[in-house]
Amino acid sequence: MSLISFKDVTKQVGNQSVFTNFSLDIAEHQQIGLKLMRSETDTFFSLLEEKTLPSSGSIENNTQSISIKRYNDGIYQKMTVKSYLEFFNHLTSNRQDIKQLAPDFSLGDNLTMKTDALTIDQIERLHLFRIYLTAPDLVFLESPLRDLSSDGIKFYFKALEVVRQKSTVVVISSFMEELLQLSSTIYQSVDHKLEKVSLETSQDSLKPQNIFRLSSHLDDKTIFFSPNEIDFIESINGVSNFSVNSEYFPSSLTMEELEKKLVHFGFFRCHRSYLVNLQRISELISYSKNSYTLILKNSQETLPLSRAKLDQLKDLLQ
C-alpha cells in the first residue's frame, strides 16, 4: 500500500495552473526524487501540509507521521547541539541515545557546540538527525545538497542512509544533478504533470548522446544546467547570468556566444541584455505603442522585448 497517494490532483493558484492531473504514489522504501520548479514546490508542500486544498483530485495519506525539511528551515540558536536534539528526542515515546547515534551523522564531536557555531554542512546533518529521532514514516527533503561542500555531501549521504533505515525519503529539487545523487526513481514536472524520467543505463545509453550542458562556476564548485532548466539569461555589468528558478548563476560566456549555442534549444535574443527560453514565455504585454514586455511562466520575472524583435518573436511563437 502507498504511504501517500496523489490522485489526479489539479491545483490552480490565481489564474495559473500549477498542477494538472498530478498523480504520484509513494510506496515504502522507494527512493523517489521530484524535479519541481520553485512555485510547484511551494504548492506541493502547501498541499501536503493541508494549508491549501486541491482544486480537484485527492490526496490519500496513509502515514502516521510525515516530516518535512524545507530548503530555508532554520535551527534554534544559542543552545547546544545536544539540547537541540534532546528536544526532538522528548517528542517521541521511544527515546534514543543521542551520544551513541551522533557519529552516524558525523556529529560525534559537535554535541557540546552551540548551534550558531555549526557550519552549513553540519546544520543539514543536524536536520537529518532530528528527523531520525522522531522516526516519521515519510520524509520530504527540499534541495538538501544545494549549499553543501564536496566533503559535506559525502557525510550527508552517510547520514541519509541512516534515516532511510527507518523512513522513506523523497527528495524535491529543481536540479536534476541533485536528484540523480539522492534518488533511484525520478519524476519531473512537464506541463504541470509528473512524468517519470528514464534512468536506464543500457550499453548504448552509456555513451553520451548529444549531451549539452552550460556551466556556472561558484566558489569551489561548478554547476551544470540543461538549457531547459534556464528561464532566461541576463547580461549584468557585462557578465551573462543564467536565471534558474529566480536564482542567478554567472557564466563565463558572452551573450553572443550563448546566443549561438542556444538558438537551437529554443532561446531567443529578445533584447540586447536578454536571451529568453521561448518555452517559458506565457504572455506578451504591450504597455504602450513601442513598449513590450514578456511575462514568464511560474515566475514573477518580466523581460523587455525590443520593438525590432517583435515580429521575429511572433514568427517563432506561431
Add this chain to the structure above:
Amino acid sequence: MNISLRKINAIFILKLQLFLGNLSLLMIPAMAIGYVVIFKNFFPANTVAFKALTLNMGILLNIIMGGIMFGAYPIAEEKEHHTLGVLMTSSINATEYFIGSLLPALLILTITNIILVPLNGTSWNQVSIINYLIITVICSIISILIGFTLGLFSKNQTNAGVVSLLPAAIFTLVPLFKGFSNKISHTSDFLYSGVIPRFINQSLFKHSYSWSLFEVSVLIAWFIIFSIVLFYAYRYKHFD
C-alpha cells in the same frame, strides 16, 4: 485535536532554555525588579502611597510589557529564523505549541511578581498571596495571549516590538494614571490590568481585599476575548 503532555513538556523545556538565553526578553522582568529596587532605596519616602505606586508600576511593567513581549517576540523570532515550520512538521500542533510556550513565560513572570513584593518592602501579611497569585497569573496569561496574537501578525522581532508598544502602553499606563482623572479611572476599571492596582491599593491602604463580581467579570471577559481573538488570528494567519 489531540494534545500530548509529553510534547507540551518538551516545548516547555525548549522555550525555557531559549527565554533564559534571550537577554532582550529578560530585560523586562529585570527592569521591573530594578525599578522597584531603585525607587525603594533612592527615594526613601516610606509612605504607603509611595510603596503602592512603586509596586503597581513594577507589577504592571512585568505583567503587561513582559507578558506581551514574551508572547510576541518568540513567535516573531521563530518566523524570522524559519524554525516554526520545523516544529509544525515534527508532529507538534498549534495548541501544544501555544501551551508549551505560555507556561515558561508564565513561570518567569510569576517568579518576578513574587520577588517584587518583598523587594518593595511590603509584607505578605499585607497582601493575600493567594489573591495576588490568582490576579497576577490571570493577567499574565491575558498579556501573553495578546502577545501571541501580535506575534502571528509580525514578520520579525523588530516588527513585533513596534506593534506591541501601543497595547503595552495602554494596558500599563491607563491603570497607573487612573488617579489623574475620572475618565482614565473609569476606563481603567474596564481593563484587565486595572484589577492589579485596585487589588494592591486596597490591600495596602485598607489591609483587606474582597473580590467583586465586576472584577471577576472583567478578568473572565478579557480572557475569553483574547482567547477567541488568538483562535481566529491563528486560523487566519497560521504561522505564515
